[in-house]
Amino acid sequence: MDKLKALYKYASSFYKGTWDLEDYPVRLKQQGRDDPKIPMWSAQVINWWVLSGLGSTKKEAYENLRESLNAAKESRDCLPRPGTKVPIEFESGDEIDKYWAVASRLIDEVLGHNPEDVFVSDGSSLWDFTGEDSLKEYYDKIHQVFGIDVSHIESGNLVEISRFVSDNS
Numbered sequence: 001m002d003k004l005k006a007l008y009k010y011a012s013s014f015y016k017g018t019w020d021l022e023d024y025p026v027r028l029k030q031q032g033r034d035d036p037k038i039p040m041w042s043a044q045v046i047n048w049w050v051l052s053g054l055g056s057t058k059k060e061a062y063e064n065l066r067e068s069l070n071a072a073k074e075s076r077d078c079l080p081r082p083g084t085k086v087p088i089e090f091e092s093g094d095e096i097d098k099y100w101a102v103a104s105r106l107i108d109e110v111l112g113h114n115p116e117d118v119f120v121s122d123g124s125s126l127w128d129f130t131g132e133d134s135l136k137e138y139y140d141k142i143h144q145v146f147g148i149d150v151s152h153i154e155s156g157n158l159v160e161i162s163r164f165v166s167d168n169s
Contacts, residue, residue: 002027002046010083021066024048024082028058045069048086091123099162102146102169106162110141126156 005025013023025046031038039054041061051072053065073079080086096103104115111118111129126138139151146165153160 006046006083008083010081013082019079019082021062021069024069026062026065028061047084048080050086050088090119091121093121095122095159096120096124096162099159099166102162102165103158105145106142106158106165109145110138120158122159124158126158126161 002025005027009023009025013019016023027044027046029042029044030040031042033040039061040056041058042052042054043058043061043065044052045065051065051068053061053063053068055061055064069079103120107113107115107118107120111126113129126135130138135154135156136151138156139149142148142150142161142165146169148165148168150161150164153164
């Protein structure tokens with residue numbers, strides 16, 4: 001069924017110059033029935049797996065997906081044609097590699113993960129490792145481990161934090 005939706009939306013896309021969410025093939029899926037922390041519904045553009053939305057209702061998930069698409073419109077030169085497969089893009093790891101001595105300790109001692117078991121890039125942040133609304137717990141732990149306050153780095157970006165710790169140690 002997903003392939004048919006994608007094919008239909010692909011063919012239809014040639015009749016328009018710009019596309020909105022309604023022009024993309026979308027899958028709505030119920031999830032998280034047993035875990036109240038997981039939103040009940042997800043909405044995802046078929047073949048563009050990183051573009052998704054979550055919500056407690058189908059409508060909320062769909063509208064969250066619309067916000068994601070609008071954000072993609074602002075950050076990209078152009079949107080991929082509806083129905084086409086969009087490859088997953090990873091950010092470079094050049095900067096994090098420069099500070100790997102600090103970053104690997106941060107991943108191990110602060111985040112509690114084996115640095116060899118997680119993928120981090122220059123765009124990775126503390127937010128990628130938490131479901132909380134605040135990074136205070138991580139900032140406190142970084143202060144304990146490294147003796148340096150990084151709470152002013154609100155983005156939680158691992159490169160920024162590792163650079164700051166490295167420069168101030």
